[in-house]
Every structure is written in C-alpha cells, then in structure tokens.
Amino acid sequence: QSALTQPASVSGSPGQSITISCTGTSSYVGGYNYVSWYQQHPGKAPKLMIYNVNNRPSGVSNRFSGSKSGNMASLTISGLQAEDEADYYCSSYTSSSTIYVFGTGTKVTVV
C-alpha cells in the first residue's frame, strides 16, 4: 500500500496557526474515520496527538485539532509554540484490509 502524502515541511511564527495536510484515497482516509496524528521529537518515540479524525487524548493541548474532508485529513496547531517543533505523521487504519498506513511525515519549524 502507498503511504499517505504530507508536505515535507511547514513553518510558522510563535502564536500563529499552521495546518498540515494528509492526502489519501477512498480506501485510506476517505472511506473511514480512523485517522490519527502523531508527534515525534528528535530521538523520541511518536506520541499520539489526535485519534479518529478529531479526538484528543487526555493531556494533549487543545491547541491541536483535526479534521477531514473527502480523502484529505488535516492537523491544525493554533497558538504555535517552540515546543511544537517536531515531525508529525498521519496514519489511517482500514477496517476492510485491517492494516495501517502512515503518512510521509511533516517537519514543523517554529521560526
């Protein structure tokens, strides 16, 4: 299966909002609401930030939000902070083939 497509990099200034896109197909992302987002700081394991399109786990800042339209999911970070500088990956689980697919990853830089 092909990876989901994300922009290689997105940057923003402190306090601004940025959005990361995750483009899939009707088989991955479009037909299912099992899209999640992960944050990964250098040398660290990925951390779940958003699940099932727009749900935040306990302890994750409400500055992180998710959405989906058609075959594209998005992660928005509002009130950008220096600590948000990291790599972000989307992922889709498909209940038909019961496999996971990850996005290509986006490096977020706070300038």
Next chain:
Amino acid sequence: QVQLQESGPGLVKPSETLSLTCTVSGGSVSSGSYYWSWIRQPPGKGLEWIGYIYNSGSTNSNPALKSRVTISVDTSKNQFSLKLSSVTAADTAIYYCARAPRYCSGGSCYELDDWGQGTLVTVSS
C-alpha cells in the same frame, strides 16, 4: 498506564533473522481488546507499520513484508515478539512496539496510543 519496552540484538548480519521482544507492563498481552503492534523507522526516514498480533495468536502484517515477518506472543512472560527473516541493509531501523484498541469505545479505536521507546537494529556484516 501501560508501558512497553523493546529488547534484542542491536546488530544483525545480512541474510540472518532479526529477533526482537516487547515486554508489556501495566497491561496484559492476553487481552483480546488490543492489537499489539510493531512499527519501524529507518534513520532519518518515516514510519512503516510492520504488523500486529491479537487474541494471543492471530496476526496481520504489512503486505510488503508479510513473507518475512513472524509475530508471536508469550503470555507467561507478558511479551510479544517480532522475527524478520533474510534481512538486508534496508531493514536497518529503529523498531518500536505499540498498542492499539481493537474495538471502538467512546470514539477511540485503532489508534496507536502507547509506544515503547524504540530500539535501533543495524544490519551489517
């Protein structure tokens, strides 16, 4: 809060079999409510899902790796394991174990909600 910890050799020779174990604490690998998963990340690259095990023996894996992947569970040690055969330099990566709920409850299902810290495996002679 469940905790996962990967362990295994950090260096494997080409054509040999990579073997890793994930030790689970604060949860049970016997639980049919979760997928116990393996994911890997080549240095400087993105994440790749390898496969998972559930119900103490049912498995599913990435079609691209399926012929080389074996995932098993040891309920007596509360561990699950990964074997990847016929490795090449392309299998050099950080290998993570993780857990995901199998059933939807309160909007939560299938997300990889807990991860181990990862272990680097290098394939080299």
